């Protein structure tokens with residue numbers, strides 16, 4: 001595998017910006033797929049190709065063509081996991097999850113339908129192609145780890161990766177899909193073989209309930225009663241507002257005790273870790289010398305986000321001058 005890798009964050013149906021970014025990185029479209037000249041570099045996509053923008057279908061096709069050409073390794077995002085679960089009938093694969101209402105593994109509630117609708121609309125009149133896209137999502141790995149880096153959509157947690165690795169599960173294609181997707185959605189551990197925790201941590205990261213009565217609105221205006229946590233900070237002695245990682249939202253100091261959903265934290269001497277998911281705003285910057293989030297909200301409703309790449313060459317101390325990005329709604 002190449003050690004020269006361009007990590008790219010959440011695309012969210014913004015395919016024009018993706019094409020522009022790949023061009024800026026030096027990739028050329030040859031025989032239907034973007035490739036780096038001489039195959040000298042590889043893209044690792046960090047997940048979330050669909051929803052929010054108008055070009056989910058085009059984004060999926062571009063990413064899949066690169067995967068098939070060997071010029072990219074796309075990982076699974078929580079939006080692809082949601083799409084798979086949205087269309088999966090509860091009870092298939094021998095696991096019926098009692099705590100999920102509505103007959104499917106993802107409830108067809110107003111907010112969830114609203115988020116998924118853009119993607120379905122992008123495939124209007126092309127239903128067969130939509131289900132081919134879902135088949136593609138089934139094959140996408142939950143994480144990627146080499147001696148030089150780690151990458152996943154949201155959070156690296158060593159115990160979660162170890163749990164999946166022990167069962168030889170890297171994607172929903174590693175076994176019976178219907179069984180695996182049900183186990184991944186078994187959030188109350190109704191079955192002893194639930195995979196909810198490891199997959200939820202990799203794709204969504206740790207979250208905790210806010211103290212009673214505290215809420216905020218997220219990047220799409222949805223009212224939230226939970227907050228995401230910075231899993232690279234040692235939580236010892238920290239209070240919730242110091243660990244909350246919800247860009248654009250500053251929680252007031254809250255000293256109530258809370259239970260961490262993760263063990264451990266990502267240490268300062270570990271290999272670099274790349275991820276998306278967190279809706280950052282402003283211009284790209286490193287979180288830490290070995291912690292790099294590449295989601296700069298290209299799909300954000302304000303329209304002022306960026307689609308961001310980090311140009312990695314194996315360095316163990318990341319360098320902020322290696323970010324490359326394009327502005328949302330800019331395509332040339």
Ligand SMILES: [Mn+2]
Pocket residue numbers: 010012048276277278295
């Ligand atoms: Mn995302």
